[in-house]
Amino acid sequence: GDDLATKYVLFKIFFTGMMHENGLPLATAVSVSPGERKAANSWKPYEDSYPLRPLDEFPQTVEVWREWLRFRWMLRWPFQQRVFCSFALGELLFFYPVVAIGVAAGVLAYLGIGVQKDIQLTGTLASIPFVITFAAASHNSLFTFLMGIPFERTITYHRYSAYVGAVLGALHGFLYEVEGCIGCEDGGEDEYEAGRDKGNKNETDGDEARASGWILQAAVFGLVAFSFSPIRRLFFEIFYRLHVILFIVVIIFALVHEATIVYIGAGIWLLDFAYRSVAAAIWNEHKATFTVLPANVIKVTFPRGMWKYKGGQYLFLCVPSLSIFQWHPFSISSSPAEDTVSLHIRVLGGWTRALYNMIDKSTEKSMELGILFEGPHGETTVNLDDHTYEHVILISGGIGITPMHSIMNSLKEQYKRGRPLKKVCNVWTVRDRFMINSVYSTNSKTNMSVNNLPMSFQPDILHIDSDQELLSGTDSIFKSRLYLTKLQRNKDEYLMANISKEMQPWLRYGRPDLKRIFQGFCRDSLPPRTRVAVLTCGPKGLVNAVEKLVRTQSNSRVTFDFHKETFEF
Template identity: 25%
Template sequence: MANENSTQQPSSPFDPNKNNLLSFLDFSVVKSWDDVKTKFHQQMVNGKLFKKNFGVCIGFDERSKHFAYELFDVLSKRKKIKPDDGITLQQLKEFWDELKRDDQETRLAIFFDLCDLNDDDKISKEEIETILKWTASANNLKSIENQIENYASLIIKEFDPDGNGSIETWKYVAIPMLVYTSEGIYTIIKKQIYEVKVLKATVYSKNDLVALRLEKPKRFKYESGSYVYVNCEDIAACEWHPFSITSAPDDEYLSLHIRNAGDWTEKLVERFGKAVEGGKITKIGGIHRQENINDSKWESGEKYPKILIKGPYGAVTQDYKKYKVLLLIGFGTGATPMISILKDILNQIKTHEKEKSTDENGESKFKKAYFYWITRTEESFEWFKGVMNDVAEHDNGRVIEMNNHLSSIKREGDPRSVFVTILQNIQTKIEEIDFISRSRIRARHGKPDWETVFLKLKKEHSGKIGVFFCGDSSFNEVAIKCRKHSDDSTQFEYHHEGT
């Protein structure tokens, strides 16, 4: 049974009944108007103070410069001043007086104007992302900086229960939003810690990856695309590392696929490699797979390292249910959040759960899901072979189209890969198994031709198509194609999750 160790939640630093709910000024840095006036004369040019020096005058440090820029623009707009013209000493005094007014209504109005970047009286997810960027910079918080899109989705989800895509009634949400940003996000980050039993471990050749099947804690609810932080006390008691959950929400277990990609993961894979020594070894082609056998020590979990998980946490891929057509793209282990989505869709196909697989009009919620997995080594296909075969058996391309690409192979039609194609054709006729992927899903050669992919989707579908990409953020070709091929008829909405 998984142990649940609840963590104590912090009290909110904001009290709506007190005047410290919002304060734009740090009086420990700039104590009075005289200090501000002195800095004005140091920073002015021809009697004017410009945006780039505004933060310095009112006591902001370098990390808060982007926040200071936005604040300058908001105050200028409220005073009907053109920001690019700069401000006089008298106008700076008016700014100062407004910022230090003991009036929460005014402070909340300024805060909302800071958030409402396009002046449409509502706050969109994109605007929240911008806010979180200067929040992360001002507070030197890498934890927010690296998860901006995820956290923006969480905030929108919290304050937009009707799914409008924006926060519209600011007076009613401004105070709880402020409490949320201090307490709610902290609660999300803290979450709950579980000690979980390892039900099964499989280590793939050359200690490249370990697949873990874990006991699912009670009341542990998550959506496809979620991730957890993992801790192994044998390696480092204080280190937590994020990994996508590859099981579907309805599965009775949790599964994780953890690749050897650094010091901590190397040690984890090595420890599980030692734990499964003496277990069943399977060799297919050049791929070695070793996993536990059914004996009392493995069944009790005694042979495995102690594993703690913290979560679950939302990811951008959780938005996939908004779309009837999906384009799911994973590079290497970037396939892991997509696998969870595929399992979820497949479970709905297999069980015919009407409340999940159809909308209120009785129409299929998912018209089509196109999955593209690009990997450099054929060993990788072994990681999710079971899912591939499951899709081939139960769906047969009706809803899910699988495209597994081995980038190390020359494209089909290249003289250097002709015999690979011949072998695939022969082997498939004999066994209905692709000899490269070792599954019923044929491995394709080289990387996808993204131009062709997008043209095909645009020809076959109209409306919004959800494009979910997980891989190296430096690869931006997919994002470029989304912009290029979006028009009034078809809109490719791009979501990126880093690996």
């Protein structure tokens, strides 16, 4: 079908080029009609999906990878359905039962129920979860390759397996102390030593085993304690540095304590780390332009070159002039069809504040800096790579627009090349303080007009300058709405913020009626068993509200499939 036609057209183009290269008259070459060129450039499923570098440079490998993705989506589709609020069916069937079985096995071994009390067994059971802990911390893990679960979601498995390992490790330590004290009361010190030696046949001798074990356990509890969300968010820099230091402590004392099973997971992580480091140094070193925008936002742009990514993905960015050791995740706000990669970074922590201050001190509020990055990463739980969805809802709040912006413009560009889409609705909510307090005074540098929103709304919702026909009219495929949630009803403030509702028909005031938006899709004349992809990114309250509507508004005729962008690192 389409693939065969494409190969035929590409062969003709190649053959024509070869004749020209060898000095043959072009009149004898096979001509390629505009229709054939259009067919070669038409949209194809999985066209933006590529394997890791350098495999993405080989067409045969790319085709094999895309076939694997088709097969993987077919396998994983039943298991990613949401049941019991926000739990995925696959997690309920596999992950959480494994966690429960692991905890139960450790407790039974500790109590000696069903098995003889054995300190070595409890130590082995405590070590196994850390294989998953380290493996799940890999950016390019087996979870991603085999099941399509990206790093930002495998980090949940990373945490839970670490919690299980910490609990089982504590039980192992307590059992060591209890078993070591057998005979203390009756037989004195000699029997104490004998009891301890008997209970630790395969461990290092005496005090060395005890010391290395409790240091290892203390390091694990330190990692767990600082990973809880309130602490991690408030003191991220401290969390990050302690995580690295305590990780090294765990690796060293796991070897001393002979908990060598841990090294299986650590080895997987180190291989991934080595690949990412080499890839960043060889392929992903660039000069990027950093520009300060209002509302504490930094725009980063650099040439895409041969780098490939999909709409909605993210990368880890490093600015060596700030720190070679800090890599932070940021959503890509540009679409894969653009020649320039764009990021929009909101100032939230110490690293982003230092970056903002450095750029803000420059005369032009813009500067060029060397960067390293690795990625792309990220995979939506709804399949936007093929024909599964012709109806899409994108809902974002604040800086959460960045991945939705990328997806929206990617869908729009694909639609122009023949992708079958029937309705794409984009909703973006912004608090007015985020805008009003950060609008530049009107001058030539602001580049404002009555047709454009102020720069504090960067990135623009769409490339509307040349695509007005896609946005206007009641029958438009693409519908975008921007909601200002707390703007005072004062015309002077409208003018200050460059707001003109007459010239900006996509602009709304107040909070969006999300339920009405969902019901609008239900009222449309859709065929039975229609699936609508719903993607959201933003504040927790907004994400939770959207997730609830996905459950309550689905019915026998229309099913809303849900994906939320999360960066709980």
